[in-house]
Amino acid sequence: MHVDLDAFYAAIEQRDHPPWRGLPVVVGAAPGTRGVVATCSYEARRYGVRSAMPIAEAVRRLPPETVYLRPRMGDYAAVSRQVMAALGDISPVVEKVSIDEAFLDLSGLAGLIGPPAAIGALTKAAIRAAVGLSASVGIGPNRLIAKLASEHRKPDGLTVVHPEQVQTFLDPLPFRVLRGVGAKTSARLDGAGVKTVADVRRLPLVELRRLLGARVGAEVHLQARGIADDRVDPARERKSISKETTFPEDVADVAVLRDAVLWAAQEVGFLARQEGRAGVVVTLKIRLRPFETHTRSRTLAVPTASDGEIFRAAWSLFDVHRWAGRSVRLIGVGLSGWAGRQGSQPDLLDAAVEPTSPRSRRLDETLDAVRRRFGDGALQRGLRPRR
Known part of the structure; x- marks a missing residue:
C-alpha cells in the first residue's frame, strides 16, 4: 500500500487556519522574490499552478485572494511523525519515503482487518482521526502499481489494483x-x-x-508489464537531500547566484540535521541557457551537515567550472554519501579540512531553533562581500 498525504503543507495550513479553507493557498517562496512553489492547495491547482513552478508564474495565474505562505517545516515534520505513528498501528512494516508518503506491507493483514479495500479505508480514517487531513491510498502487488494507484484518484482517493487487473490498469x-x-x-x-x-x-x-x-x-x-520491486524496507535510506530553485528569468548576476546557492545549502543543511545525517558528497546542479544541465560533485574529507561547509563546497564547484557570466535558469545543492557508508573516496584537495568548529555548530543550532519556532523565512545567513 502506498499512502500519500494530499497537498500536505497547504492542507496543514488550511486545517490550522479555517478562513483559508476553499481559497488558493501557496506554500513556498514569497511573491516578488526568486524561488518556486513548494506545494499548493487543490484550489490553486485549478489555475494550473504546480510544485516547482517559479513563484512569479504562479502569481500571474492566481487570483488576488490567494494566500502565500513561507513553509513551517518544524510543524510539518511534527504532523508527519503523527501520521507515521498512525500507519504503524495499521502495519508493522512501514517505509517512510518522504515527509508526506510511505509504503506499507499488507502481508497477513487480510485475516486481521479484511480485504485490501477495507485496509485502505481504515488507513484513511486513522490518518483523518490523528491529524485531520486527507490521504490518497493505492494498493497493488508492487511498489510501482501501489504508487500509480494512489495517484489515480487524488485527492482523498482509494484505488485497489488486484494482480489480475494490473495490465488493464496500466x-x-x-x-x-x-x-x-x-x-x-x-x-x-x-x-x-x-x-x-x-x-x-x-x-x-x-x-x-x-x-x-x-x-x-x-x-x-x-x-510496462507491471513488474517491479515489491519489497517494503523500513531501513531503506534516502540516498540524498537536495534543494534547487528555478529563476523566473535567466540570471547571470554572480551575487544573485551565490545567494541562491547559500539558500539551497541552508535548506539542505537544516534537513540533514533534523534527520541526524552528515554527508561527504556535495553536489551542485546548474541549468544554463538554453537547456544545458550540469551536475558536479565534490567529496569532502569529513562528513558534514554544516550550512557553511555545504555552501563553500558547492560554490567552489561553480568557481572551478567557470560558469560566471553564463545565464542560469536553475541552480541547486545536494548532500549525500552519509557518514558510515563505505566506498567514499575523500578528495585529496580537502585533506586539510577540519571538522565543523564549535562556533559554527552553535550558529547552526541557533538558526534551527529560530526556524522551528518562527518559520523558514524568519532568519537567514548572510554573505560577506567578496574582496
Whole structure:
C-alpha cells in the first residue's frame, strides 16, 4: 500500500487556519522574490499552478485572494511523525519515503482487518482521526502499481489494483507515468509514436533497448508489464537531500547566484540535521541557457551537515567550472554519501579540512531553533562581500 498525504503543507495550513479553507493557498517562496512553489492547495491547482513552478508564474495565474505562505517545516515534520505513528498501528512494516508518503506491507493483514479495500479505508480514517487531513491510498502487488494507484484518484482517493487487473490498469495510462522516463526518454518514445503504456508494451525489448539504452530500455519493458520491486524496507535510506530553485528569468548576476546557492545549502543543511545525517558528497546542479544541465560533485574529507561547509563546497564547484557570466535558469545543492557508508573516496584537495568548529555548530543550532519556532523565512545567513 502506498499512502500519500494530499497537498500536505497547504492542507496543514488550511486545517490550522479555517478562513483559508476553499481559497488558493501557496506554500513556498514569497511573491516578488526568486524561488518556486513548494506545494499548493487543490484550489490553486485549478489555475494550473504546480510544485516547482517559479513563484512569479504562479502569481500571474492566481487570483488576488490567494494566500502565500513561507513553509513551517518544524510543524510539518511534527504532523508527519503523527501520521507515521498512525500507519504503524495499521502495519508493522512501514517505509517512510518522504515527509508526506510511505509504503506499507499488507502481508497477513487480510485475516486481521479484511480485504485490501477495507485496509485502505481504515488507513484513511486513522490518518483523518490523528491529524485531520486527507490521504490518497493505492494498493497493488508492487511498489510501482501501489504508487500509480494512489495517484489515480487524488485527492482523498482509494484505488485497489488486484494482480489480475494490473495490465488493464496500466495500459491506458500515458507512458510518462513509468519511472525513469525523463525528457530525453520521452522525446525518443514520442518519436516512435508511443502514447500509452500499452504502446510501450507492444514494442519489442530489442527496440526499447535501442531507443532508450540497455538499462533504461529493460526497466521500462518490465514496468510496462507491471513488474517491479515489491519489497517494503523500513531501513531503506534516502540516498540524498537536495534543494534547487528555478529563476523566473535567466540570471547571470554572480551575487544573485551565490545567494541562491547559500539558500539551497541552508535548506539542505537544516534537513540533514533534523534527520541526524552528515554527508561527504556535495553536489551542485546548474541549468544554463538554453537547456544545458550540469551536475558536479565534490567529496569532502569529513562528513558534514554544516550550512557553511555545504555552501563553500558547492560554490567552489561553480568557481572551478567557470560558469560566471553564463545565464542560469536553475541552480541547486545536494548532500549525500552519509557518514558510515563505505566506498567514499575523500578528495585529496580537502585533506586539510577540519571538522565543523564549535562556533559554527552553535550558529547552526541557533538558526534551527529560530526556524522551528518562527518559520523558514524568519532568519537567514548572510554573505560577506567578496574582496
